[in-house]
Amino acid sequence: METPTIIDHGAPVRQFSVMLPNRAGALAALVKLLRMSAIEVIGLSVQDSRDATVARLVLSDPDTAERLFMEKGIPYTNCELIVIAMRESGPGLLQCLDILMVAETNLDFAYALMPGPEGHAMLAMHVEDYEFAISVLHNSGFKLMYQEDLSR
Numbered sequence: 001m002e003t004p005t006i007i008d009h010g011a012p013v014r015q016f017s018v019m020l021p022n023r024a025g026a027l028a029a030l031v032k033l034l035r036m037s038a039i040e041v042i043g044l045s046v047q048d049s050r051d052a053t054v055a056r057l058v059l060s061d062p063d064t065a066e067r068l069f070m071e072k073g074i075p076y077t078n079c080e081l082i083v084i085a086m087r088e089s090g091p092g093l094l095q096c097l098d099i100l101m102v103a104e105t106n107l108d109f110a111y112a113l114m115p116g117p118e119g120h121a122m123l124a125m126h127v128e129d130y131e132f133a134i135s136v137l138h139n140s141g142f143k144l145m146y147q148e149d150l151s152r
Helices: 026-036 062-072 089-102 130-139
Strands: 013-021 041-048 052-059 076-086 107-113 121-127 143-145
Touching (some): 026 041, 026 062, 076 130
Antiparallel strands (some): 013 052, 041 052
16 A cells, blocks of 8 residues: 555644542543633543543643643643544444555544534544554545644
């Protein structure tokens, strides 16, 4: 397969993974803290275990969120996600997955985001090779979303 050209249309969407205690109200307290700094949650995935919960968050203002987490001593990690606006939920998802499979690009995890500014469903994905996957999806006609598209 020919290597696609690299496309740069904006800053990658950043996901924060925050470890929370597994108790009632922990996620609500984090969301309230973010809202006090005018940061909105755009996407959320929660993996829970007996002792702790990992909240994966896509936020409207990742730079301010990172400063807030550091100031408050909240442990976190972050990574880059590919976000695509889905035209159709069923066929669009399958087409996206097929394109990544043909390109031999592994999908580590994925989850839906809140509807975007234009009301489109959005899919966030973490892949093994961000630049390559961005290029493949762009060349296949997918509408890619970047941080500035999600920050309202």
